[in-house]
Amino acid sequence: LAKTTQPISMDSYEGQEVNITCSHNNIATNDYITWYQQFPSQGPRFIIQGYKTKVTNEVASLFIPADRKSSTLSLPRVSLSDTAVYYCLVGDRKGLMIKAAGNKLTFGGGTRVLVKP
Amino acid sequence: DVKVTQSSRYLVKRTGEKVFLECVQDMDHENMFWYRQDPGLGLRLIYFSYDVKMKEKGDIPEGYSVSREKKERFSLILESASTNQTSMYLCASSLVGAGDEQYFGPGTRLTVT
Numbered sequence: 001l002a003k004t005t006q007p008i009s010m011d012s013y014e015g016q017e018v019n020i021t022c023s024h025n026n027i028a029t030n031d032y033i034t035w036y037q038q039f040p041s042q043g044p045r046f047i048i049q050g051y052k053t054k055v056t057n058e059v060a061s062l063f064i065p066a067d068r069k070s071s072t073l074s075l076p077r078v079s080l081s082d083t084a085v086y087y088c089l090v091g092d093r094k095g096l097m098i099k100a101a102g103n104k105l106t107f108g109g110g111t112r113v114l115v116k117p
Numbered sequence: 118d119v120k121v122t123q124s125s126r127y128l129v130k131r132t133g134e135k136v137f138l139e140c141v142q143d144m145d146h147e148n149m150f151w152y153r154q155d156p157g158l159g160l161r162l163i164y165f166s167y168d169v170k171m172k173e174k175g176d177i178p179e180g181y182s183v184s185r186e187k188k189e190r191f192s193l194i195l196e197s198a199s200t201n202q203t204s205m206y207l208c209a210s211s212l213v214g215a216g217d218e219q220y221f222g223p224g225t226r227l228t229v230t
């Protein structure tokens with residue numbers, strides 16, 4: 001599975017838009033891009049998933065350029081409760097790939113987003 | 118709603134003890150995962166399972182073993198706990214594959230003294 005690179009941390013203010021970019025240069029044809037949110041003392045929670053172009057749900061938008069080597073999670077009008085760590089994960093949605101030898105799955109360090117009043 | 122539960126939120130064990138961490142999911146998911154999370158290192162995959170009795174090593178399997186006798190249950194075993202295994206342990210499950218949406222449990226904070 002493709003490795004990902006994200007900024008370690010970002011600060012923002014309430015009401016602003018936060019954009020977090022994840023690099024995944026080795027993304028494979030069958031890979032999807034998934035973002036998770038984690039609050040302290042909790043397990044990560046799925047936010048959004050996409051394959052190409054733009055995906056939007058009630059929480060966030062995900063922008064994926066044509067070459068798919070990066071993706072940007074956009075959180076509109078953040079509030080204090082959006083303070084969390086955000087992880088980008090790239091992987092095959094189907095079960096076959098995880099059985100392959102040497103196929104590793106890693107979330108990486110994530111991006112710590114601090115929303116200030 | 119998918120529910121992934123872990124047997125303990127907090128656990129304190131002594132060096133050399135055998136430790137069992139249990140994880141149960143209630144959505145008939147094929148895949149289950151064990152991660153550990155340490156400050157600055159993010160989530161690292163220890164083991165995963167894509168079917169009953171099937172398991173695959175993740176990034177850091179040393180010092181751990183797993184068991185999946187039933188589809189809904191995935192156990193992580195520390196054969197002889199050591200202080201460097203003090204960590205937050207997270208279990209997850211997914212319906213189809215590793216890139217599919219993973220549902221996480223609340224985590225078990227294990228301290229080995």
